[in-house]
Amino acid sequence: MIDDKAIIDFIYREAELLDTMQWQSWLDLFHSEGRYWMPLEWQQQDPVLQPSLMYEDLLLLKVRVERLAGERTFSQKPKSRCHHLLQAPRIVACDVAAGVFKARTSYIYTETRGDLLERYSGWASHDLVQVGDGLKIKLKRLDLVNFDAPFGNIQLFM
Amino acid sequence: MGKHASDRRSIAALVREAEVHRDVYVDPEIFDLEMEHLFPNSWIYVGHASQLGKPGDFITATIGRQPVLASRHTDGSIHVFYNRCPHKGVKIASEPCGNTGKFFRCPYHAWSFKTDGSLLAIPLKKGYEATGFGDTQANEGLSRVRNVAIYRDFIFARLSERGLSFEDYFGESLSTIDNMVDRSPEGKLAVMAAPIRYMHTCNWKMLVENQTDTCHPMVAHESSAGTAVKVWKREQGDSTETPMAVQLYGPFMSPYEFYEQSGIRIWPNGHGHTGVANSIHSNYSDVDGYLDQMVAAYGETRAHEILGEVRHNTVYFPNIMVKGAVQILRNFIPIAVDRTLVESWVYRLVGAPDKLYERALMYNRFINAPTSIVGHDDLEMYERAQEGLKSNGNQWINLRRLYAADEQPDVTAVINGTSERQMRNQFHAWAKFMTMGMDEHTEAAQ
Ligand code: FES
Ligand SMILES: [Fe+2]
Numbered sequence: 001m002i003d004d005k006a007i008i009d010f011i012y013r014e015a016e017l018l019d020t021m022q023w024q025s026w027l028d029l030f031h032s033e034g035r036y037w038m039p040l041e042w043q044q045q046d047p048v049l050q051p052s053l054m055y056e057d058l059l060l061l062k063v064r065v066e067r068l069a070g071e072r073t074f075s076q077k078p079k080s081r082c083h084h085l086l087q088a089p090r091i092v093a094c095d096v097a098a099g100v101f102k103a104r105t106s107y108i109y110t111e112t113r114g115d116l117l118e119r120y121s122g123w124a125s126h127d128l129v130q131v132g133d134g135l136k137i138k139l140k141r142l143d144l145v146n147f148d149a150p151f152g153n154i155q156l157f158m
Numbered sequence: 159m160g161k162h163a164s165d166r167r168s169i170a171a172l173v174r175e176a177e178v179h180r181d182v183y184v185d186p187e188i189f190d191l192e193m194e195h196l197f198p199n200s201w202i203y204v205g206h207a208s209q210l211g212k213p214g215d216f217i218t219a220t221i222g223r224q225p226v227l228a229s230r231h232t233d234g235s236i237h238v239f240y241n242r243c244p245h246k247g248v249k250i251a252s253e254p255c256g257n258t259g260k261f262f263r264c265p266y267h268a269w270s271f272k273t274d275g276s277l278l279a280i281p282l283k284k285g286y287e288a289t290g291f292g293d294t295q296a297n298e299g300l301s302r303v304r305n306v307a308i309y310r311d312f313i314f315a316r317l318s319e320r321g322l323s324f325e326d327y328f329g330e331s332l333s334t335i336d337n338m339v340d341r342s343p344e345g346k347l348a349v350m351a352a353p354i355r356y357m358h359t360c361n362w363k364m365l366v367e368n369q370t371d372t373c374h375p376m377v378a379h380e381s382s383a384g385t386a387v388k389v390w391k392r393e394q395g396d397s398t399e400t401p402m403a404v405q406l407y408g409p410f411m412s413p414y415e416f417y418e419q420s421g422i423r424i425w426p427n428g429h430g431h432t433g434v435a436n437s438i439h440s441n442y443s444d445v446d447g448y449l450d451q452m453v454a455a456y457g458e459t460r461a462h463e464i465l466g467e468v469r470h471n472t473v474y475f476p477n478i479m480v481k482g483a484v485q486i487l488r489n490f491i492p493i494a495v496d497r498t499l500v501e502s503w504v505y506r507l508v509g510a511p512d513k514l515y516e517r518a519l520m521y522n523r524f525i526n527a528p529t530s531i532v533g534h535d536d537l538e539m540y541e542r543a544q545e546g547l548k549s550n551g552n553q554w555i556n557l558r559r560l561y562a563a564d565e566q567p568d569v570t571a572v573i574n575g576t577s578e579r580q581m582r583n584q585f586h587a588w589a590k591f592m593t594m595g596m597d598e599h600t601e602a603a604q
Contacts, residue, residue, distance in 0.1 A: 038529065040351075040352070040354065041351065041352070048516050048519075049512060049515060049516060049519070050351060050519075051351050051352070051354060051504065051519050051522065051523065052519075052523055053354070053523060053527050053528065053529045054523060054527070054529045055523065057403075059389065059390065059393060059401070059403070059404075060386075060403055062389050062393070063382075063385050063386045063389045063531070064531060066385050066388075066389055067381050067382055067385040067531055070380075070381045070385060072380045072381050072384075073381040074378070074381065074535070074538050074539070074542075075381070075534040075535060075537070075538035148352060148355070149355065150355035150356055150357040150499050150500075150501075150528075151355075151356065151357060151528035152356075152357050152358075152359065152528060152537075153528060153533070153534050153537055153538075154528050154529045155534055
């Protein structure tokens, strides 16, 4: 049975996989129709007919992960690393019967490469569904507090 | 005084027939001279009239280093001003866009201005009586940019009082804008949202040159586009339809021969475009209903003519690139000698199916966003160049690919698509607009 603790553990586990660069295990957390979305507007409603920084399905996320390890991926020489600092997730919806769950987590994300260090703040929303005994990500939405600022490269995952 | 300041010969010497000196990318003094001469002497993109839908709407922009403000007046006319209060210089508008209502009001001492820039009111006006205020420049209101041209809703301005007319400056190159606008069944584009912004720690010209560099995609983008193609081949299973995403990434991996024969066209004053015969945008799948709309609007022949023109990147010298086939304009805004803000705008084809807007937005985030893997490939190269050019080993950048000794400047020509001719064309224009009026300038200073 999925309870609040299971949802929170899942979200912490996801961040840990990213911080330890276990990309394949991270991809495995996604539902086959899962999406990763980073809006470009405040309280954006539509990922398709409004501009976003990212809106990717599993195929595109796999491309990213495979690219990170590529022999000719020059923007990863040297490699980037990341760090997630999460506030305790807040459970927004927990429908055990339907197997759908929603949580919102405030975060600070740090990405570093070479001597550079960039810091981003925002809120992550997880739409999760129950598959078997576990959870899968249907949608991970990342709202940056300064979505409209001109960033440099963001190469890993928030 | 630095090495080059306002010395016409010294600046011209940085550009040889097929080489340029590294100072054009790394010397802060050259950057200052670009802001002082090159940008004011050129026609610069300010914005799109659809951003100024109703009276009181305004947008802000920067030309070189100078903040400007464009507004829609009550009579429907569009005006461009220097974005500074005539009183003590406070910026009138601080947001990228908005609506000011019937007038602009300076936040410092409440001087106010009509949306055509003229002075409307000053609090305690009496205090200016018999002070000679009527004869001051301040009495005229917001300083107007006098040379403004609106071409099919694209707003351009030239700050310098002298220089080429808009028509002489752009000439036939406007055909790319024409084609982009004609792709709407109503002949109209609309800006619906803010641009994607991306900060590049490199000189602005590296970005501009890269727009017609056709020898890098298959090398630099093997990591992104190449991986996308590879993963799709492996994962497609029995799917018969290539997803839009893979259609957008795939063509970046086209071989040298493809780019060779697709061609580059150059125009006078540094403008030019890749993708003459065909381009990486040629083979996107059709969008339901769109062709019918176009035929209904333009007739069979003309509709096919419009859609058959799939130019890749058009550089409008000095600092924008237009991609008509996916309705994108990239504005390369110089911030410092090694810092460039890239704003990538998407236009909606008014009256066309949503799917085309969806594709344009997708292209923009796949290629032009700070989260774009293709963008990561490119920026890595610019940053390495910005570093590498500090080396004294060789102070010249080589642009000799397909150079012919009898090359003429300021001509229209179609050439082999892997030529570096368009980059030479740009540097010819660079030297021209950098030094335009400079002799007079030097004399005046003496
Ligand atoms: S500075 Fe604008 S009113 Fe004084
Ligand atoms: Fe590129």
